[in-house]
Amino acid sequence: MPSTRPTRKATGTKAAPAPSKKVAPAQAPAKKAVVAPKSKKRTVEEARDESDDEFGEVAIDMASDDDEEDMDGDDESDDAEDFPEEGEEGQDMSAADLEEDEDEDSEGSYMDGDSIVDSQEELDDEDDEESDFDDLVEDDIDPNFGHNLNEPLAPESDYNPIVREYPEIDPVYDSDSSTEENDNTVGDIPMHWYDDYPHIGYDIDGKKIMRPATGDELDKFLSTMDDPDSWLSAHNYKEGQDVKLSAEELEIIRRLEGNRIPDADYNPYEDQVEFFSSKTEIMPLSAAPEPKRRFIPSKHEAKRIMKIVRAIREGRIVPRKSGYVPPKPKYYNLWNDAEDKPREEHVMHITAPKMKLPTHDESYNPPAEYLPTEEEIKEWNEMDKEDRPKNYLPQKYNALRNVPGYGQFIQERFERCLDLYLAPRVRKNRLNIDPESLIPKLPSPRDLQPFPTRLAIEFLGHEGRVRSISVDPTGLWMASGSDDKTVRIWEISTGRCMATYHLDELVTSVVWGPNKEVAVLAVACGYKVGLILPEKLFSPELTLHSEEYLKAGFANVATGEPNPKAQWKQPTPAEFEKGIRVWVHLQKPVKQVTWHRKGDYFSTVAPDANNSAVLIHQLTKHQTQQPFKKNKGAVQRVMFHPTKPMFFVATQRYVRQYNLQRQELVKTMQTGVKWISSLDVHPAGDNLIIGSYDKRLCWFDLDLSSKPYKTLRYHQQAIRSVAYHKRYPLFASCADDGNVQIFHGMVYNDLLQNPLIVPVKILKNVHQRVDALGALCVEWHPTQPWLISSGADHTIKLFS
């Protein structure tokens, strides 16, 4: 043993440095081959003489025993080679060598004869020794020891130390009994298929194998009673017979029952063969020397490096300047949330909602007011778990050390995790628009004052629908025409009726002449238009001037031949006394009269009179013109442009703008309404509004488009009349629902700015509905923000 151990140690140390590696294989095999067998021989001899001797003591004996020296004479030269290497025992060995050298010289012949005998004995006893040695090997941990020992006998067993024995197979014809034993050819099928047949299968020739006769239960019982080994039998269905189990089969069953491997000889814990281990093998698996390339620099790398070197030389790569400070790596506090914003601001990143901080009632010692009363506890207990506002009841403990573990802890953590993991913290792309912001920003009506808000004066006296009202240019007087065939003139500031003119037809339209120098009121009444001069209301100078103005035409008309479409006539003396100065007789009933801004021309609309529906009359010359040879559609309203020689004609669906000087159509407004009822032009002339019987009010910006700039649908019933204020940015509409609506309609001088329209006031139920008619006419006071409306309930009302 000691002799082998040092060699292993030596090889172990040698394995570490690479250069010595090459030398080692040359020496080591020699040592093993020579030294090991010798030592074994000695031990064998020792075992024969003193069988109980310890293995370790052999080495000691080796030096002291003189007898044995003779036996080893042949091998001394080998020993001498070996010993110097073993540092530990070097001194002892040197002493032994000296002795041996002396022996060799003296008794050379004797030794030879002896050695032959010994070697023969060795061979004879080898088998016995080996068995002993095996026992020793099993005790020893080192398996290599055995290898060495067995080397001369069976080198194979070096890798398979445990030899398994299988029963010998006798290669005779009958050796494979499998076919003969089982001649049923049905194969591995459920045998109950043959339960109903007398046979149980077919033999190899295709003949039926009849079911062997089986005893009944009694026979079975008897056989069990008789045969003591019957419990060892098993039924073979294929043959339909009971088969006695062999001892090996019983052993297999027993092992299976014991959950052991059926094969008793199989060792599942065989020793591993360590092909690759930390040990450096004397004979490595691959003995190929290190390739040359391991020892020479790489050509490819040199190429690449040269490329870089060249680039640096040529200045394509600029090395960093000396002052370069590498950027500081970014660190952040992993545990700090919220403030530091460790994560990049990303659209889809949503931080997890924070846990609620504990409150007073979660304290172990909460203030008394947080402690629940008996009733509250009871109520809490009776509540459904889901309904409880909190999943705990505040409790009080005397000291923190008395607080028990929190039973819900795991549950709560788990739920929290579920929340974080499963709750869809998704950023929804919802249109987050405040509906308020979609409403156009309109100024508050309060900022748009003044506008009329309350009823101030009622003008009572008419006995029929008041179809038309008009305020004179001074703003002091108002005329109204009614279905009771009267025209009345009112003092606006008091509501006093100053004059009444009785006519013979329904009055459809009254309009004051716009010229302040001439006081004249045009009245449409049936088939004729009358011009009235209200005497008393105006100063004598104005009255006289008006009188002459109205009279002037009669001198002119005498020259021309009478126009059949419009006949200018003198009133009767009685009518003259009343104040009527001129009659213009038309062919069809007149619906509307409107003045040119200068008060000389006025236009009439008689919708029934086909082509001559629109006529323009000149007061001073008593002449009548028919501006349109043919009218496109039924004319509803006409209007002179307040500043330019333009003329607006509203038919049922369209408003057309004509240039009177050039005699051409300028523009056609497409209203989009079904039936226009009224029309008014903004005093600046660039905008107009229309009202329609289908409840719509349309604002047109003439510079903008031929389509309505705004369409307002606020009325419940047909709109009857619309009107602009001449000074204030106001307009109003009235409808059959009896309501009057007032709008702020600001027109800016800046052409880029669209008009601002703000509804400011709805005057409800201004006029009672009579026969499905409500408010019929609205008119603004020329100088004040006062609105006058007339209705089917015979009243006229002034709002301020």
Next chain:
Amino acid sequence: MDSIADGPQVQVKFVTQQRQFAIPETGIQTPARLRRYGLSQIINLVLQNEGEKQRPFDFLIDGEFLRTSLAEYLEEKNMSTENVLTVEYVESMLPPTPLSSYEHDDWVSAVQAHRPGGFLTGSYDNHVRLWNKQAECTQVLTGHNGAVKAVQWLTSDGDNGTLLSGALDRSILAWEYSHADNSHSILYECKGHTGGVESISLNATGDKFASGSADATIKIWTTIIPTVSDHIEDVTETRKKRKTVKEDRILKAPISSLNAHTGPVSAVTFSSTSADTLYSGGWDHSVRVWDIENSVNITTKNCEKVVHALDYSEHSGLLASGHADPVIRLWDPRSEDSSVVKQTLSGHQNWVTSVSWSPSSAYMLASGSYDGLIKVWDIRAKGALYTLSHGKASKKVFSIDWSNDILLSGGEDNQMKIHKVQDMTDRAEA
């Protein structure tokens, strides 16, 4: 008194400017829950007024009428009950009582009271009427050709007198009447306006009067009775009219015309302290102050509404105006700011067409409105003191006039109403 003494108490010092009711100015421990009536009782107790002699008093704290209990007042103002509270007391104005109503044939558009000669009314039937206190119409002055919109006394000594009337026929007529022989005559016709005359005002010295008209002018006239017509260029006058109507009248031309207004002038009133200062208001939303001596518009104050009525109080120095909205505005005519309203009084439901200061008090004001109500205001109080109905519901009131103890009103119901108002002369400040 035991029950009264309960509850918290306040040290109150009562002061008054009415000497006859003065009490020692010492602090009186007063229960804080007392209201006007309780305080009034205390004053009467101190004055030892008993029975019939007891008078009602109103109480002012910091120039504002006490309308709640003392405790509520202090709480509202966040004042301590520990300090001495100075309370001024004035004799209460008794509620005006309707005396009588004088029937007319048409709307009564102008009233003025009351000189020894009685009451003066102008009506839409073109007549000016003189009434005595027995509701008898003593004189009907016929001569106008349109509704009379303004009347103004000139002189009156009981039986005889002179007066002015302006009408929608653009003329102002000066009348002379005599009850003795039941006669009247037109002294002269003031000619020059081209619109209806809306308002006439006589100045303090009585030598000039002003007229405001719908033709946007104010014209100043003298009260001197001319003997011959002034020459008026009247090119447009028809020959016929001159012959028929105006033959016998002496015509008078204005001494000056003030043309700054851009709309009808609806109200003119002379300052009662300065004979040359005229205030005017019109449809152009302006209240103007004029120096008629130089025909200069001194200041112009603008508001948002048409001015319908003006009145100047010599006691308070304030100008009250009624507008085409339900608000009465009080102006300080001396201030230079053009649009600063000193105070507004709200309570009416419709246009305020006439205002009249109390002739004796700096605080009392009456107003008539198209809502058919006459309201009496104390400008120290919030809201009207008394609301009087002129006549039938919501018949317009066109004109009111507050004389010493008489409040006249004329309106759409063809009546002139007379209310008896407590004479305030003895309440005048010392």
